[in-house]
Amino acid sequence: xxxxxxxxxxxxxxxxxxxxxxxxxxxxxxxxxxxxxxxxxxxxxxxxxxxxxxxxxxxxxxxxxxxxxxxxxxxxxxxxxxxxxxxxxxxxxxxxxxxxxxxxxxxxxxxxxxxxxxxxxxxxxxxxxxxxxxxxxxxxxxxxxxxxxxxxxxxxxxxxxxxxxxxxxxxxxxxxxxxxxxxxxxxxxxxxxxxxxxxxxxxxxxxxxxxxxxxxxxxxxxxxxxxxxxxxxxxxxxxxxxxxxxxxxxxxxxxxxxxxxxxxxxxxxxxxxxxxxxxxxxxxxxxxxxxxxxxxxxxxxxxxxxxxxxxxxxxxxxxxxxxxxxxxxxxxxxxxxxxxxxxxxxxxxxxxxxxxxxxxxxxxxxxxxxxxxxxx
Amino acid sequence: xxxxxxxxxxxxxxxxxxxxxxxxxxxxxxxxxxxxxxxxxxxxxxxxxxxxxxxxxxxxxxxxxxxxxxxxxxxxxxxxxxxxxxxxxxxxxxxxxxxxxxxxxxxxxxxxxxxxxxxxxxxxxxxxxxxxxxxxxxxxxxxxxxxxxxxxxxxxxxxxxxxxxxxxxxxxxxxxxxxxxxxxxxxxxxxxxxxxxxxxxxxxxxxxxxxxxxxxxxxxxxxxxxxxxxxxxxxxxxxxxxxxxxxxxxxxxxxxxxxxxxxxxxxxxxxxxxxxxxxxxxxxxxxxxxxxxxxxxxxxxxxxxxxxxxxxxxxxxxxxxxxxxxxxxxxxxxxxxxxxxxxxxxxxxxxxxxxxxxxxxxxxxxxxxxxxxxxxxxxxxxxxxxxxxxxxxx
Numbered sequence: 039x040x041x042x043x044x045x046x047x048x049x050x051x052x053x054x055x056x057x058x059x060x061x062x063x064x065x066x067x068x069x070x071x072x073x074x075x076x077x078x079x080x081x082x083x084x085x086x087x088x089x090x091x092x093x094x095x096x097x098x099x100x101x102x103x104x105x106x107x108x109x110x111x112x113x114x115x116x117x118x119x120x121x122x123x124x125x126x127x128x129x130x131x132x133x134x135x136x137x138x139x140x141x142x143x144x145x146x147x148x149x150x151x152x153x154x155x156x157x158x159x160x161x162x163x164x165x166x167x168x169x170x171x172x173x174x175x176x177x178x179x180x181x182x183x184x185x186x187x188x189x190x191x192x193x194x195x196x197x198x199x200x201x202x203x204x205x206x207x208x209x210x211x212x213x214x215x216x217x218x219x220x221x222x223x224x225x226x227x228x229x230x231x232x233x234x235x236x237x238x239x240x241x242x243x244x245x246x247x248x249x250x251x252x253x254x255x256x257x258x259x260x261x262x263x264x265x266x267x268x269x270x271x272x273x274x275x276x277x278x279x280x281x282x283x284x285x286x287x288x289x290x291x292x293x294x295x296x297x298x299x300x301x302x303x304x305x306x307x308x309x310x311x312x313x314x315x316x317x318x319x320x321x322x323x324x325x326x327x328x329x330x331x332x333x334x335x336x337x338x339x340x341x342x343x344x345x346x347x348x349x350x351x352x353x354x355x356x357x358x359x360x361x362x363x364x365x366x367x368x369x370x371x372x373x374x375x376x377x378x379x380x381x382x383x384x385x386x387x388x389x390x391x392x393x394x395x396x397x398x399x400x401x402x403x404x405x406x407x408x409x410x411x412x413x414x
Numbered sequence: 415x416x417x418x419x420x421x422x423x424x425x426x427x428x429x430x431x432x433x434x435x436x437x438x439x440x441x442x443x444x445x446x447x448x449x450x451x452x453x454x455x456x457x458x459x460x461x462x463x464x465x466x467x468x469x470x471x472x473x474x475x476x477x478x479x480x481x482x483x484x485x486x487x488x489x490x491x492x493x494x495x496x497x498x499x500x501x502x503x504x505x506x507x508x509x510x511x512x513x514x515x516x517x518x519x520x521x522x523x524x525x526x527x528x529x530x531x532x533x534x535x536x537x538x539x540x541x542x543x544x545x546x547x548x549x550x551x552x553x554x555x556x557x558x559x560x561x562x563x564x565x566x567x568x569x570x571x572x573x574x575x576x577x578x579x580x581x582x583x584x585x586x587x588x589x590x591x592x593x594x595x596x597x598x599x600x601x602x603x604x605x606x607x608x609x610x611x612x613x614x615x616x617x618x619x620x621x622x623x624x625x626x627x628x629x630x631x632x633x634x635x636x637x638x639x640x641x642x643x644x645x646x647x648x649x650x651x652x653x654x655x656x657x658x659x660x661x662x663x664x665x666x667x668x669x670x671x672x673x674x675x676x677x678x679x680x681x682x683x684x685x686x687x688x689x690x691x692x693x694x695x696x697x698x699x700x701x702x703x704x705x706x707x708x709x710x711x712x713x714x715x716x717x718x719x720x721x722x723x724x725x726x727x728x729x730x731x732x733x734x735x736x737x738x739x740x741x742x743x744x745x746x747x748x749x750x751x752x753x754x755x756x757x758x759x760x761x762x763x764x765x766x767x768x769x770x771x772x773x774x775x776x777x778x779x780x781x782x783x784x785x786x787x788x789x790x791x792x793x794x795x796x797x798x799x800x801x802x803x804x805x806x807x808x
Contacts, residue, residue: 039420043415320735328714334417335717407706413702
């Protein structure tokens with residue numbers, strides 16, 4: 039056991055932190071929230087040049103071939119700073135190609151993703167709002183050399199600016215996880231309509247309507263009717279990604295609040311001298327630090343290819359609540375000032391709700407935990 | 415970053431678990447909760463028996479230097495705690511082995527080490543801690559029990575209290591005022607004393623539940639050899655702080671809760687309410703799963719501490735956070751489990767008690783970890799002052 043970051047991870051962390059501090063100030067974050075696209079193509083290009091989009095793509099497909107754990111080290115910094123854009127949807131859905139794609143698909147898609155020329159996202163959730171296979175109603179019907187897709191996907195992150203979507207479809211009626219197939223769908227395909235849903239983090243989650251959308255059979259990802267295991271893998275990795283992001287965000291909330299408690303003077307002393315506030319601060323730190331090692335453990339297991347479903351859900355359920363709680367205390371300890379949208383803390387507070395719903399809310403993951411610990 | 419244990423550590427862990435599993439078969443049925451060892455005679459006897467068994471294996475001296483019979487690493491020590499916690503086995507004197515021994519190894523003179531460490535490693539001498547006084551709790555440095563030097567002895571007069579195991583222990587370590595006129599933090603000395611010394615009176619104190627895990631200790635002209643000083647005279651505060659750092663790992667308590675969680679799951683699977691097992695009730699599932707999440711978080715940070723300690727790095731802030739977290743989880747656990755059990759949650763060990771009355775006991779026992787070893791409010795001060803750099807209370 040050695041719970042320190044490796045030297046390479048330390049370098050990655052430092053580089054990411056420095057880069058984001060200079061290149062993605064909060065003024066840009068606010069601009070992007072208000073913008074139509076929700077991301078900066080210039081910044082995306084720089085990110086790709088730094089190797090962030092190619093980090094976990096194998097070397098033979100022009101990637102860097104780092105581990106999933108390395109990716110989470112980067113994403114903690116992303117969470118610490120905030121980086122609006124399609125990084126997480128792209129890297130997480132890329133895993134379905136790495137793990138389930140044919141050689142042709144890998145050759146076609148991975149180098150483009152690595153170079154930043156192809157933005158990818160995951161089209162999973164539907165009107166039921168659930169994260170299990172029973173919620174998948176979008177139908178894919180075989181027709182000659184194609185499949186025809188009909189249905190509606192919701193909360194598809196950055197769909198508007200994505201080139202392709204990994205679309206989770208039902209291919210066998212009356213079944214749940216045994217009748218799910220994944221398709222790589224060109225976002226510009228005829229019959230697709232995309233509309234941004236106004237959400238709390240302005241993170242451009244979209245409604246995507248599929249009306250007789252034709253997808254060539256060669257774009258089927260993985261085996262017919264057997265796509266759910268790929269979804270589960272993305273769910274695990276996405277949950278970990280959102281959780282490490284949350285840990286980074288909690289760290290910023292805490293750093294900013296501690297700094298404020300030291301500088302803000304009331305009753306002739308810095309308010310950080312009051313134990314009422316010190317103990318709240320200690321609670322926030324305790325929440326963050328327990329969350330941190332909980333998700334580090336899950337990230338390590340997933341990265342090592344160990345069965346990690348239980349540990350991932352334990353972490354996601356815990357961190358969903360921890361992040362919201364730490365962020366709301368950060369606002370409260372700042373007093374009135376952090377209730378203004380001009381302040382940076384609300385950027386994190388709003389994202390805490392977005393993060394907790396992404397890849398499964400608290401009750402969803404607690405139910406998975408309940409199963410895994412043996413509740414019949 | 416790597417959570418994997420080495421092959422040796424895995425082998426050791428298995429050995430600890432196998433051994434403790436066997437010992438569990440001999441554990442008295444009266445052993446319910448974490449404090450039964452001090453409360454029930456047959457549990458104390460079982461503790462002494464386990465200590466001897468562990469001593470034969472050399473496991474009481476894990477992470478000690480070889481010259482004092484030590485072997486293994488800090489990580490081994492943590493893995494051993496896991497096994498004992500999970501199987502509800504004592505045998506490791508929390509005061510002698512967890513607190514005093516590492517303190518002596520770091521701060522005591524060679525003669526003290528040579529005299530006191532071997533009996534600890536052999537499981538022959540059991541210790542208690544003599545710190546708190548009626549008027550000196552969290553603000554321990556205001557203590558007033560005196561140890562006045564006279565020739566080659568100290569004469570102790572005064573009273574200590576909340577001394578867990580004092581009515582069982584052979585020896586005690588404590589801190590006493592040796593220079594009543596001296597300034598705070600430089601007027602007390604850390605002493606080791608035989609609890610059978612004339613003038614020592616031990617009175618067990620009934621805890622909330624009526625059992626007595628702790629006692630108050632009165633000193634009436636108690637003569638202690640001057641050679642029994644650890645560290646420098648009048649500089650006992652430094653030893654107190656050093657020892658306090660060895661108190662909080664929590665792995666034992668955490669693994670004990672793991673076992674309780676398994677028992678709770680089994681209880682829910684096999685207990686019907688409204689015609690169906692409790693385990694089918696979504697609210698019950700949600701509450702139990704939440705406990706599982708918290709427990710895993712507690713374990714993850716305990717490994718973080720173990721990893722730091724294994725490299726001889728400071729774990730002050732993490733240890734404070736871990737102690738707050740696992741102790742308050744203990745409270746939540748007992749609240750949830752007793753509530754799920756309905757009217758049976760209140761039943762003491764008897765025919766109608768679910769899981770031998772563990773949860774009823776836990777409901778009352780939870781304050782032990784919350785208050786002792788530095789209350790959780792003191793732990794929050796530690797995080798705020800030493801960790802986050804907020805201004806210290808004057």
